[in-house]
Amino acid sequence: xxxxxxxxxxxxxxxxxxxxxPIVFMCVFFALPMALTLVFSVFERTMFWMEPGFSLxxxxxxxxxxxxxxxxxxxxxxxxxxxxxxxxxxxxxxFLRRSVPQVAQHRVVLLFILAFMVxxxxxxxxxxxxxxxxxxxxxxxxxxxxxxxxxxALIYTHTGVIIGxxxxxxxxxxxxxxxxxxxxxKYIFEVCDDLGAGPxxxxxxxxxxxxxxxxxxxCTFIFVNGLxxxxxxxxxxxxxxxxxxxIATQAIAALDFPLAMAVSAIMMxxxxxxxxxxxxxxxxxxxxxxxx
Amino acid sequence: MDDYTNxxxxxxxxxxxxxxxxxxxxxxxxVMYISFNLNGFGRMNMYSPGNGMG
Numbered sequence: 001x002x003x004x005x006x007x008x009x010x011x012x013x014x015x016x017x018x019x020x021x022p023i024v025f026m027c028v029f030f031a032l033p034m035a036l037t038l039v040f041s042v043f044e045r046t047m048f049w050m051e052p053g054f055s056l057x058x059x060x061x062x063x064x065x066x067x068x069x070x071x072x073x074x075x076x077x078x079x080x081x082x083x084x085x086x087x088x089x090x091x092x093x094x095f096l097r098r099s100v101p102q103v104a105q106h107r108v109v110l111l112f113i114l115a116f117m118v119x120x121x122x123x124x125x126x127x128x129x130x131x132x133x134x135x136x137x138x139x140x141x142x143x144x145x146x147x148x149x150x151x152x153a154l155i156y157t158h159t160g161v162i163i164g165x166x167x168x169x170x171x172x173x174x175x176x177x178x179x180x181x182x183x184x185x186k187y188i189f190e191v192c193d194d195l196g197a198g199p200x201x202x203x204x205x206x207x208x209x210x211x212x213x214x215x216x217x218x219c220t221f222i223f224v225n226g227l228x229x230x231x232x233x234x235x236x237x238x239x240x241x242x243x244x245x246x247i248a249t250q251a252i253a254a255l256d257f258p259l260a261m262a263v264s265a266i267m268m269x270x271x272x273x274x275x276x277x278x279x280x281x282x283x284x285x286x287x288x289x290x291x292x
Numbered sequence: 293m294d295d296y297t298n299x300x301x302x303x304x305x306x307x308x309x310x311x312x313x314x315x316x317x318x319x320x321x322x323v324m325y326i327s328f329n330l331n332g333f334g335r336m337n338m339y340s341p342g343n344g345m346g
Binding site for chain 2: 108111118122
């Protein structure tokens with residue numbers, strides 16, 4: 001029938017266009033806001049808003065003040081949290097893939113979602129009664145006789161932010177590691193055992209190279225979140241214990257919008273550089289195509 | 293778990309996994325414990341003699 005062929009050709013043409021929807025979505029909701037962030041960062045500041053122009057004052061404000069030091073130190077402490085998350089979380093992913101029966105693996109991974117049943121804000125805020133001067137940790141340690149004075153460095157310092165980041169992002173390294181370990185078939189462990197490779201050699205020479213893209217993706221995810229989520233240093237941090245997200249939030253509170261945009265632009269550039277380096281080193285497209 | 297795995301080590305790894313899950317949950321559980329004790333089940337203990345709260 002001529003009508004049906006007409007409608008089928010229309011469907012074919014439309015279905016071809018459907019593939020452009022994600023591109024349009026990414027352009028409108030990802031590329032455009034990022035470009036606007038760059039553009040707004042060079043605008044001139046007015047009393048309550050900003051006006052079009054070209055001024056690098058916001059960047060000067062960032063690079064020649066304590067903000068740069070805070071930004072760099074937050075990245076340093078974030079790297080420590082990522083390392084702690086990796087050391088604590090990745091062995092769990094290896095254990096899950098290696099020793100837990102395949103039917104049960106996903107159910108065990110679900111255990112780590114339990115913590116996410118509560119809102120992030122409440123979870124982070126709930127760390128205060130645990131870590132504070134008369135909190136759970138200090139009273140327990142005092143009751144055990146391990147310390148005489150409460151440890152005050154646990155909260156409102158970089159340590160507090162690191163603890164918060166580990167508590168918030170540890171499950172992500174388990175999830176990412178679990179996916180990354182898909183690239184390491186179970187027989188590889190048996191081969192390693194047969195060839196007499198010890199646990200350290202097996203981890204460094206076999207598991208790590210195979211699972212590297214997934215591990216890098218997980219670590220980057222934590223890094224990106226840790227750098228951007230203002231909530232953690234806002235609740236658990238103190239003087240100097242901030243991150244890029246909080247610096248931008250504070251700039252917005254001070255009605256310095258170009259500075260906030262500049263901080264965001266610098267953060268985006270840092271993360272994109274990180275992703276580019278990671279991609280060159282590990283070829284991140286491998287995450288989607290595990291070896292078999 | 294295969295035949296060559298040390299069963300004790302296997303149990304230890306499970307214990308570690310569950311410990312991590314419990315640790316992740318602990319702040320929220322502790323806050324719930326506090327809330328119950330201040331306004332809920334343990335409330336009476338607060339006003340018992342000898343605890344310094346009258």
